[in-house]
Amino acid sequence: MRAVKLSSPNTVTLEEVDVPEPGPGEVRVKVAGAGLCHSDLHLVDMGDEWPAFGLTLGHEGAGTVDKLGPGVTAHKEGEPVIVNLVWSCGECRACVEGRDNACEVTGGRDSFPTGPGLGAQGSMADYIIVPSRHALPLGDIDPVGAGPLTDAALTPMRAINSVRDRLTPGATVVIIGIGGLGHMGLQIVKAISAATVICVDMDEKKLEHAKELGADETFTPDAGTAAKILAETGGYGADVVLDFVGVQPTVDLAAGAIAPEGKVRLVGLGGGKYPASAEISAPWGVNIQRSYGGTREDLLQVLALAHAGKIKIDYVTYPLDRFQQAFDDLRAGKIVGRAILVP
Ligand SMILES: [Zn+2]
Ligand SMILES: [Zn+2]
Structure with missing residues (x-):
């Protein structure tokens, strides 16, 4: 499959990689659309300071569940889902208190909790692996344009x-x-x-x-x-x-x-x-x-507002292969609303 990767300092490339298999408690999502965010430009601009090259970018993903890993019961294949931005543990004191965006386990005092394209492999690819609890049902919201709800709205x-x-x-x-x-x-x-x-x-x-x-x-x-x-x-x-x-x-x-x-x-x-x-x-x-990211409750509120037609993402789409044009247009301030890469 194709993946847009931060391959070396200041360099983003489209690479061919194996389709990943979901492990226990994970689902594989076929990406319908991946939002491009100023944070992605920040990662690129960090140069040598970014610690992990080979990372697939994309923290605003949505699509359909493609394959269930062992033990997953909360989803079914073909279900439209949005990929949560904040992959909190769900069990630490901060998470139990509803402050998942300050998770003690997947984040910590000096770092935000991990998430897709910000530690884990992201959604600017044909497929993404997601912990089951961080794939939230989209219902009848079109997954192509839904990804930014998980950051640009959350x-x-x-x-x-x-x-x-x-x-x-x-x-x-x-x-x-x-x-x-x-x-x-x-x-x-x-x-x-x-x-x-x-x-x-x-x-x-x-x-x-x-x-x-x-x-x-x-x-x-x-x-x-x-x-x-x-x-x-x-x-x-x-x-x-x-x-x-x-x-x-x-x-x-x-x-x-x-x-x-x-x-x-x-x-x-x-x-x-x-x-x-x-x-x-x-x-x-x-x-x-x-303020960093949001909680699961915040994301549920965002989805409720979107379902009610109270908020909508204005976006332009780019084919995944034309990611560089989207990055350039965002940097030049040419995007009104959000740019979405469509695999
Ligand atoms: Zn962002
Ligand atoms: Zn936690």
């Missing part, structure tokens, strides 16, 4: 669930970066709250997209954007800022626009540093958290 869902107490009617939410995650985050906030949503992106095309998806206000960022957001909120600030970019200017914008006791979620891996200190600083009481 990751915002976790960040948004962690700020739910601030999403009261009358609240203002700022979403920075209307790419794969941002366009889903916008839909989720709109689906679960009556908050006013302000979207910020460098790209007018993405702001148009945000307006189509229900954004109340959009801004291209400049030195005056934080002031404009303050003006929109009577000088008080936004209750929630979701930063899906995470570079220094966007983190600074979050700090400049957040309200007292507001909640900032830093999701994008842009390396920006939030200006926080233990001293009294304005605004008072801001809650800042990095």
